[in-house]
Amino acid sequence: MGKMATPATLxxxxxxxxxxxxxxxxxxxxxxxxxxxxxxxxxxPVIPIFILDESSAESRPLGGxxxxxxxxxxxxxxxxxxxxxxxxxxxxGTTLPILRQLIADTGAxxxxxxxxxxxxxxxxxxxxxxxxxxxxxxxxxxxxxxxHEPTLLKTLQGQPFKVFTPFWRRLxxxxxxxxxxxxxxxxxASTLSIASDPLASLQFTRPWSKPxxxxxxxxxxxxxxxxxxxxxxVAEDYAxxxxxxxxxxxxxxxxxxxxxxxSVHRAWTGADANAENGGGVQSFRRELGWRxxxxxVLYHFPALPQLAWQEPFRSFPFKLDKAGLKAWQRGxxxxxxxxxxxxxxxxxxxxxxxxxxxxxxFLIKHQLIDWxxxxxxxxxTLVDAxxxxxxxxxxxxxxxxxxxxxxxxxxxxxLQGEKFDPKGDYIRRWVPExxxxxxxxxxxxxxxxxxxxxxxxxxLGKDYPKPIVQHEAARARALTAYRxxxxxxxxxxxxxxxx
DNA sequence: TGAAATGTTGGGGCG
DNA sequence: ACGCCCCAACATTTC
Numbered sequence: 001m002g003k004m005a006t007p008a009t010l011x012x013x014x015x016x017x018x019x020x021x022x023x024x025x026x027x028x029x030x031x032x033x034x035x036x037x038x039x040x041x042x043x044x045p046v047i048p049i050f051i052l053d054e055s056s057a058e059s060r061p062l063g064g065x066x067x068x069x070x071x072x073x074x075x076x077x078x079x080x081x082x083x084x085x086x087x088x089x090x091x092x093g094t095t096l097p098i099l100r101q102l103i104a105d106t107g108a109x110x111x112x113x114x115x116x117x118x119x120x121x122x123x124x125x126x127x128x129x130x131x132x133x134x135x136x137x138x139x140x141x142x143x144x145x146x147x148h149e150p151t152l153l154k155t156l157q158g159q160p161f162k163v164f165t166p167f168w169r170r171l172x173x174x175x176x177x178x179x180x181x182x183x184x185x186x187x188x189a190s191t192l193s194i195a196s197d198p199l200a201s202l203q204f205t206r207p208w209s210k211p212x213x214x215x216x217x218x219x220x221x222x223x224x225x226x227x228x229x230x231x232x233x234v235a236e237d238y239a240x241x242x243x244x245x246x247x248x249x250x251x252x253x254x255x256x257x258x259x260x261x262x263s264v265h266r267a268w269t270g271a272d273a274n275a276e277n278g279g280g281v282q283s284f285r286r287e288l289g290w291r292x293x294x295x296x297v298l299y300h301f302p303a304l305p306q307l308a309w310q311e312p313f314r315s316f317p318f319k320l321d322k323a324g325l326k327a328w329q330r331g332x333x334x335x336x337x338x339x340x341x342x343x344x345x346x347x348x349x350x351x352x353x354x355x356x357x358x359x360x361x362f363l364i365k366h367q368l369i370d371w372x373x374x375x376x377x378x379x380x381t382l383v384d385a386x387x388x389x390x391x392x393x394x395x396x397x398x399x400x401x402x403x404x405x406x407x408x409x410x411x412x413x414x415l416q417g418e419k420f421d422p423k424g425d426y427i428r429r430w431v432p433e434x435x436x437x438x439x440x441x442x443x444x445x446x447x448x449x450x451x452x453x454x455x456x457x458x459x460l461g462k463d464y465p466k467p468i469v470q471h472e473a474a475r476a477r478a479l480t481a482y483r484x485x486x487x488x489x490x491x492x493x494x495x496x497x498x499x
Numbered sequence: 500t501g502a503a504a505t506g507t508t509g510g511g512g513c514g
Numbered sequence: 515a516c517g518c519c520c521c522a523a524c525a526t527t528t529c
Binding site for chain 2: 243353354357361396405406408409410411412415416472475
């Protein structure tokens, strides 16, 4: 019993599989810790694997920016494993046959992973668990990705939460930091030789993703570095600076959390390195709470990425406007703050949170374009794209989700610029053709005189687009459309297509 | 985690 | 001195 030494030749016969998914880290990883503990107790090797499965009908292919990040992150993980004497085994294809083959090739008897709750992931995991259990494999899943897994929190009536604030109250009342454990210093020795698909074969590059390297350090080390910077320099004032896209006022942890390069428990506890960070840390933890809430919502409403939660919105009179969608995607709406955000997204794979709300509101409410078109664009271009966060936040802005912003809350891009980019630094950075304008001239260049434009070397419609919609009219049109679906409108025949 | 329209108040200019 | 008007500042309501 117990820790009796086992000859290495025998031990290799029954390895333990450690299946990485969106938890690409060695520290604070319950599945990893359990696999290593079992291996150590039984003298077995541990084989770390990652499977890129885009085969199942319901699984959504990764977006381009996510692919770029994943390739980098897997490289980092493989590097960290090599430092410990092993390496990451990569496979691309359908999960179950790949696992079956690995088990047949290695004689593995045990599989560990951290639970996930997105619909396609859940489907695959249930299938795997049943199929491998039938083969006599011990499949062990772990709690490693959320503050509270979505299966744990229910209202007093036993229902899923539909409103964030009570959800958050319950979560933060009950929360105690979950699994935290330093990365292992070494890996169990193994003589197994297992083939791995080369990273390049997984096609992780996209033509436009090159500049991302200037802005990000994917991988576990980069994640911890980002948290350290946040705790030291940013967290204290986070409650206010997080709304300022012109400042480095956010954590920038979202892609690291999306790929699980850092544990959400580590982010929770690590944010208050300084005792003075109180208010900012509370505000940051609330954002982590939104991450849990969105997963909670997706778990209980799996159609979230495709279907409005609130039924009246399912018949919202969206416009089919390919040109308008393209203008939004390219950052050519003629509204400088909107365009700045869309260009930041394109160049860096990320957009400041407040600006995300503004550009999303603009697409849905000013342009009357389906929120799912925006969701799809973000899915392709965000390095932090996550099925729950992306869909949940788009439905929130559209006003059709759980606890959503009311539809009649329509952002005014000019006002938002004055409030949250008061010196115009953010607009000037991402829309450099407007850089010579005076700060008060920046939010609405179409209102400027010929002299003002000339002084800044701008020809409107040539150097920078004219606005594709007119704010006041677009706002009125959105409210009309909203009244129409909410049943409050007696003007159902109102012309929604002339702004 | 809005904005605009509408309502109220109070100081100051003015006859 | 007083009432009247204007309007900025603030508050409330509406979308």
